[in-house]
Amino acid sequence: MRFRAKIVDLACLNNFSRVINTISKLTKTCTLRLTVCKLYFILSDKVANGGASMWCELCQGNFFDEFQMEGVAAEHNEIYLELVPENLSRALKTAHSAKAVKIKLTNKHCPCLRVAVELPSLSSSSRIVTHDIPVGVIPRRIWNDFREPTMPDFDVSIYLPVLKIMKSVVERMKNLSNFIVIEANLSGEMNLKIETDLVSVTTHFKDLGNPPWASEDGCQSSAQGRNLESMAEARIDIKKLQQLLAGQQVNPTKALCNIVSKRIVHFILLHEDVSLQYFIPALA
Amino acid sequence: MFFQHYCWTAVSDPCHKEKELSLPCKLIVKAVLPVFRCANVLGRNVEKCSISTSPSDHHITFQLLCKHGVVKTYNLTFQECDPLQAVFAKHMCPNILKVHSRLLADVMIHFPTSQEEITLSVTPVKVCFKSYTEEDTDFSRTMVTEIHLSPEEFDYFQVGVDSEVTFCLKELRGLLAFSEATGVPVSIHFDRCGKPIAFSIEDVLLEASLILATLCEAQKEADSQERCCPQQWGSSETHPDKPSGDEPNSTDISKHPQRDGNAPTNPVAKQEVKSIPRVTGRDVTGRAGTATAEAAGEATEAPYQKFHSLFFGAVSYKEKDATGHTFQSLATASDTEEDLGPLQSSPVL
Numbered sequence A: 001m002r003f004r005a006k007i008v009d010l011a012c013l014n015n016f017s018r019v020i021n022t023i024s025k026l027t028k029t030c031t032l033r034l035t036v037c038k039l040y041f042i043l044s045d046k047v048a049n050g051g052a053s054m055w056c057e058l059c060q061g062n063f064f065d066e067f068q069m070e071g072v073a074a075e076h077n078e079i080y081l082e083l084v085p086e087n088l089s090r091a092l093k094t095a096h097s098a099k100a101v102k103i104k105l106t107n108k109h110c111p112c113l114r115v116a117v118e119l120p121s122l123s124s125s126s127r128i129v130t131h132d133i134p135v136g137v138i139p140r141r142i143w144n145d146f147r148e149p150t151m152p153d154f155d156v157s158i159y160l161p162v163l164k165i166m167k168s169v170v171e172r173m174k175n176l177s178n179f180i181v182i183e184a185n186l187s188g189e190m191n192l193k194i195e196t197d198l199v200s201v202t203t204h205f206k207d208l209g210n211p212p213w214a215s216e217d218g219c220q221s222s223a224q225g226r227n228l229e230s231m232a233e234a235r236i237d238i239k240k241l242q243q244l245l246a247g248q249q250v251n252p253t254k255a256l257c258n259i260v261s262k263r264i265v266h267f268i269l270l271h272e273d274v275s276l277q278y279f280i281p282a283l284a
Numbered sequence B: 001m002f003f004q005h006y007c008w009t010a011v012s013d014p015c016h017k018e019k020e021l022s023l024p025c026k027l028i029v030k031a032v033l034p035v036f037r038c039a040n041v042l043g044r045n046v047e048k049c050s051i052s053t054s055p056s057d058h059h060i061t062f063q064l065l066c067k068h069g070v071v072k073t074y075n076l077t078f079q080e081c082d083p084l085q086a087v088f089a090k091h092m093c094p095n096i097l098k099v100h101s102r103l104l105a106d107v108m109i110h111f112p113t114s115q116e117e118i119t120l121s122v123t124p125v126k127v128c129f130k131s132y133t134e135e136d137t138d139f140s141r142t143m144v145t146e147i148h149l150s151p152e153e154f155d156y157f158q159v160g161v162d163s164e165v166t167f168c169l170k171e172l173r174g175l176l177a178f179s180e181a182t183g184v185p186v187s188i189h190f191d192r193c194g195k196p197i198a199f200s201i202e203d204v205l206l207e208a209s210l211i212l213a214t215l216c217e218a219q220k221e222a223d224s225q226e227r228c229c230p231q232q233w234g235s236s237e238t239h240p241d242k243p244s245g246d247e248p249n250s251t252d253i254s255k256h257p258q259r260d261g262n263a264p265t266n267p268v269a270k271q272e273v274k275s276i277p278r279v280t281g282r283d284v285t286g287r288a289g290t291a292t293a294e295a296a297g298e299a300t301e302a303p304y305q306k307f308h309s310l311f312f313g314a315v316s317y318k319e320k321d322a323t324g325h326t327f328q329s330l331a332t333a334s335d336t337e338e339d340l341g342p343l344q345s346s347p348v349l
Helices: A010-026 A085-093 A140-146 A163-174 A238-246 B029-036 B039-045 B101-108 B169-182
Strands: A002-007 A030-034 A038-043 A053-059 A066-070 A079-083 A100-107 A111-119 A127-134 A156-159 A179-184 A190-195 A200-205 A232-237 A254-260 A264-270 A274-281 B046-054 B059-066 B071-077 B095-099 B117-123 B126-131 B144-149 B156-159 B163-168 B186-190 B197-202 B206-212 B308-314
Touching: A002 A010, A010 A038, A010 A053, A010 A085, A010 A238, A010 A274, A079 A085, A079 A111, A079 A140, A085 A111, A085 A127, A163 A190, A163 A200, A163 A238, A179 A238, A179 A254, A232 A238, A232 A254, A232 A264, A232 A274, A238 A274, B029 B059, B029 B071, B039 B046, B095 B101, B101 B169, B163 B169, B169 B186, B169 B197, B169 B206
Parallel strands: none
Antiparallel strands: A002 A066, A002 A100, A030 A038, A030 A079, A038 A053, A053 A274, A100 A111, A111 A127, A127 B144, A156 A254, A179 A190, A179 A232, A190 A200, A254 A264, A264 A274, B046 B059, B059 B071, B095 B156, B095 B186, B117 B126, B117 B163, B126 B144, B186 B197, B197 B206, B206 B308
């Protein structure tokens, strides 16, 4: 098992840092899956996460100038690592002006991702900062736990409002309640509602637009033939939604969510070179 | 340089004729800060600031005489104390580095703020700062950071002996913040591990030194009888009157719980630090010159100690009055009454 990669371009480095920062806001530990072409940050829906799960996919070519990987075996040319994204985020945080960043999988005392940042300095030789981030190697027999989640059969799919606005609304609501209801219909309307003993607050969004999902085999999905005004709703943990919104540092190219009434909300945030899917289960 | 008028009456003590010391007292910095909080506002409104003490009732009074007849008076209580002075022969250190504080700050920024201690290791050709983890930490969970610098980055670089010293980073950050504000380069004097390391800044207006104990890689089990013991801090050059309240004179912060004498683990001991008091124009007397604590054979209950002191010496111009214009340095030890316990970080000065 070998892995080494290098980033030289500052813009790519900043981009990569941003992705890591977003991930670190969503979860404390996650799985990093490395393949020849892509990197994945995966969180599977264990009870410990409150049932939330995450799938984030990056094309390595968009970030790394060099990328070499050798998986556990020839026919399973992938590496699965368990890591704390906050560590990686911290290592990259001070690399703003780096000349190069190299990441390597090592195994001195224990498996680590060694991030070596080469910084400019006043003297002829550069400053080198290395961070050894401990990782856990995930054995092949449990790789199945980390498969890509399937798109749920949703009732409503809708584009999200401007994330900044949504974030400030949710942040204020978080002070009042632990749960939030998201409801939306196929007419581009979305409501965010909280209800406590003392107060209930609803924020209405209009004209959001609904993404046109082409059904694959022409058969009616549950979204077709649905009353356009009828709301699909789900009551979710407000903290998870707030974390998702707070972690977005750049406006995504596309941001939408799919709601399965009373079951799950599936958020999809697409940027040019990275896609993030986040599933939040509905609570009773 | 700072004061328009400076009047000081010596508190004479028959026991210590050779030194007339100013009133040794200590104040809580947090109490003094609000007095001088907004420098801009002060500059605009305050016409005069008068500072006076009344030793009899342990008060120090700051009076800000402002515009429009407004007078703000702050009465703060101080405690008498016996200032401890570290005796540390800086000029005898084989390793001396001088560098602008910006560089050190840039280096420290890579370490998490929760990082307690770091290790500085030097050879004539390289310098490395590394995060230090205790022996019993779970390495599979801790992130380790290492920074390599080239000697060329330092304004002055002298390495007489290859060494690796581990000291408290948190304390250093305070000094770095201060020196960045003053823009003065930082000098680092140190020796082998176990011996103290001194960070100092010096310019026309002031000198400040931070002396930290460094971890000592103790001897193996065979010497478990012999431990580096703390020297009781004699208040050798200070007033012995009224050790104030119930503060112990010695600076005991036990950092590591005492280990079983038979176990082959390495007990970690920190050595005491003494330094030459920064007294302008006087000969250094007393205990000056001793650079290390003696490794006494006796076992005591608290063999593991950590000490650090921060003291300031203000260098003032020679004035007409012969007496009393020397600023005595006050080394405030981090005294504590806490018991032996696991890792205690000392209060930040």
